[in-house]
Amino acid sequence: MPAPATPEQARQAEERYEGAHDHPFPTCFSCGTARSPGDGLGLRPGPLDDGSGRYACTWTAPADVTRPMAWAALDCPGGWSAGIAGRPMVLGTMTAQVWRVPEPGEALVVTAWQRGAQGRRHWSASTLHAPDGELVGRAEATWVAVDPESVRPKEQP
Template identity: 50%
Template sequence: MGLVRIEGRFRGPARSGNGGYVAGIAGTALAGVLADELVPQVTLRVPPPMEIDLELDVSPEGAQLRNGEQLVAGAVPVAAEFLADATVEPVSFEEARKAEAGYRGLAKHPFPGCFVCGPENPSGLQLKPGPLGDGRTACTWTPAADLASDPVFLWAALDCPSGWAIDLEGRPSVLGQLTACVDAQPQPGEECVVLGQLLGMDGRKTLTASTLYDSDGRVLARARATWILVDPALFN
């Protein structure tokens, strides 16, 4: 068992940790003990608390992130085939840069301090996933050395680009589940592209996919996500 503390800079909503980052903590811990044909699927059970010590237990059967007796996030192994449709068709770095001009979060963001895409978090990734007009979003990411070397941040980068494939103004949502696979790490300072795609809706749930590409168009990481419709006021 180890201890994990989610610092305030890694927030999503104002009072809880960013879903992709927290899922990455549990997911990368589990990925380290899994066979190649398996990938981690992380379910967030409660808004992840920040600035307190959380317990992280890991075994080949799964990983659990706990706040005392309360389960914050649980990860289980699933077949890699679950991500068969998670590779979003790529665009060039220049096309992704153009899409950023349409990023809706700059004008109205349900969680403006979000570590991944919040315009009011200067220590965050500052991703700006804008619409491509066909159900996909795209943005650029040039990770610094400390971000490129840690797969937790790749999980985080896969989070919000697919979230913005949803109409977050009309359908505000938070991450409920993230299944991801990191195939390779980017180089520090490499010009990467992240894409998201809407897959479907089921009641209060929205299903999405996301993919991270390197400067040569190679897939670095991919994910499928389930988002849950919420009232942002309950989180902020």
Template identity: 45%
Template sequence: MTRTISIASRFNGPPGSGNGGYVCGLLAKEIDGPSQAILRVPPPLEKPLTLEADSYLATLHDGDVLVGEAKPVAFDLVAPPAPTLAEARDAAKRYAGFADHRYPTCFVCGQSRPAHDGLDLFTGKVEGRDMVACTWTPGADLADANGIVRPEFIHAALDCPSYWALTHAGKPALLASLTASIDAALPRTGEELIVAAWPIREDGRKHWGAAVLYTAQGAVIARAEALWIEPKQA
């Protein structure tokens, strides 16, 4: 299957390029089951891109340039117990991005967007845990005709929180890959959900973090592990 798509400017991450989690989600939803999406270059906005997919591989090209790809993988990330709604709401008050944000207009975690234009995922430190969290109530504009949140927005919601969980948070880093699994029925718009994330490890310029989307009752909806890479020093 081959078709042409375009990433709307609304769905930016850094200025001028697509939000990594959202673009990974566009690729991942072409794959059945857990997948790993890898970004090769910053995804361009408002430009015709070629999406090709079968059961084993999805690719996104800008002309001859490979923007990203996704493939099926085994994924065994264990989700920790969810913070409570009250803990997640409280944690959001401590979002580090309120004080210092390199990309304040990011679709997922930017605090300088018009009201309800982004996901507004402001994950802050959970008291007593090595974890950041916030709540998320998806709006109707993120849904399909049946009121179900589209999967690319689930992936987007698992992206930036994993960055804000890193010890490197606040410093330059770009999403390189997102390994993710949607484990339950997709939520409906208007449901209050919990997003939580924690650091995994780091190796030089590479930083790994994980994120989980939970129902308000703490059941797992989706899991992800993200690889963030610091840009090379000029």
């Protein structure tokens, strides 16, 4: 398992979030750019600038944080690390373990990396760490590339 990004590395990576300019699913709960502040997680996973291929972002657990929200925080960073930018993908499967629900207001770091690819299938992994380095959660996912036209909203007559 690669080392987790530091909070500073994650904040810098967020400035390189590819979804800020071209997001295949702008209303995504975890990383969508067309959601109102406070509606969704607001993740902005971007590539680290260390040549590792890892992606990272910060996440501050909301007041109503739940275990499913921690799962959601592990979700999209893996997709971005698998190469969703410029090639829409959907989540095929995700297996995760969350050892504890984050505390409300706790600042965490999500780190993700690609584990491989074959044809339309791409594999990624992600981790959720507390500021002291404690591993809070980990996930592995399979992403499937889709035809970009199949995910574009259709114009209404």
